[in-house]
Amino acid sequence: MDRRQLAGFLRSRRERITPAEVGLPAGPRRRTPGLRREEVAQLAFISAEYYTRLEQARGPRPSREVLAGLARALRLSDAERDHLHHLAGAPPGPPAGPSFEVRQSLLDLLNRLPQTAAIVLSATYEVIAWNDLAAALLEDFSALSRRDRSLIRRAFLGPRPEGGCRLYGLSDSDEFARSAARHLRATAARYPDDPGVAALVAELVDGSEEFARLWSSHDVCAKPTLCKTIRHPLVGPVTVDCDVLDITDRDQRLVLYTAAPGSPSDQALRLLSVIGTQRLDVPG
Known part of the structure; x- marks a missing residue:
């Protein structure tokens, strides 16, 4: 697991997404580009503290379920999803079942x-x-x-x-x-x-x-x-x-x-x- 590269990748993907793209209000006091950390955590169904630790390069290795939630929350492409898995030390394997998500x-x-x-x-x-x-x-x-x-x-x-x-x-x-x-x-x-x-x-x-x-x-x-x-x-x-x-x-x-x-x-x-x-x- 490459914690530093994983942290940088998560941060860069988070900052490129606007709240409107995921159905969230922008709000009047948003000072940083993209989503807030707690918003990504909410969309990925993980705790804000856990996600913050991942972005600070001090979190434990995320499970495949967590990686799937992050990929969904950050709207990753297929190549980005595979990259996320490699950075987390969990190379993507063959899908367990048919995909029902359409690009x-x-x-x-x-x-x-x-x-x-x-x-x-x-x-x-x-x-x-x-x-x-x-x-x-x-x-x-x-x-x-x-x-x-x-x-x-x-x-x-x-x-x-x-x-x-x-x-x-x-x-x-x-x-x-x-x-x-x-x-x-x-x-x-x-x-x-x-x-x-x-x-x-x-x-x-x-x-x-x-x-x-x-x-x-x-x-x-x-x-x-x-x-x-x-x-x-x-x-x-x-x-x-x-x-x-x-x-x-x-x-x-x-x-x-x-x-x-x-x-x-x-x-x-x-x-x-x-x-x-x-x-x-x-x-x-």
């Missing part, structure tokens, strides 16, 4: 994509970020619990409408379910000690004969479906190109839905971008 730059990107519905999926097929057009095209994810944002749960355990499919009227819903099962098999191998992954697999095996059959096959390869049709309740069928970009450092995927320019589906997406998530079939 701010990626969140900003979602809202800058014109005429593109976009979501971010975790390694366990949970929707962890989305833009307004995705909410209008698929579902208002903000109105759902975290559990209900799991696309793989919906695909295998969700209610199946009469004559329909469980997942947004997708034309390739069966292939999506098979692909998700194969991806989850690979995810379980990457995170063998994560209780959340194990619980999800057990729930799906117990609740779906189809998933249990797919799981027993041990298949891990899946071919992506590049074009699919979503049967929307307001604008009808919307045919979109589906592109998936891997976010390798977080083990996440960015899914982009776009329509051919000038096509009826393109017009439907433009209409949905105006309608949003409001229901036109419900009286006001």
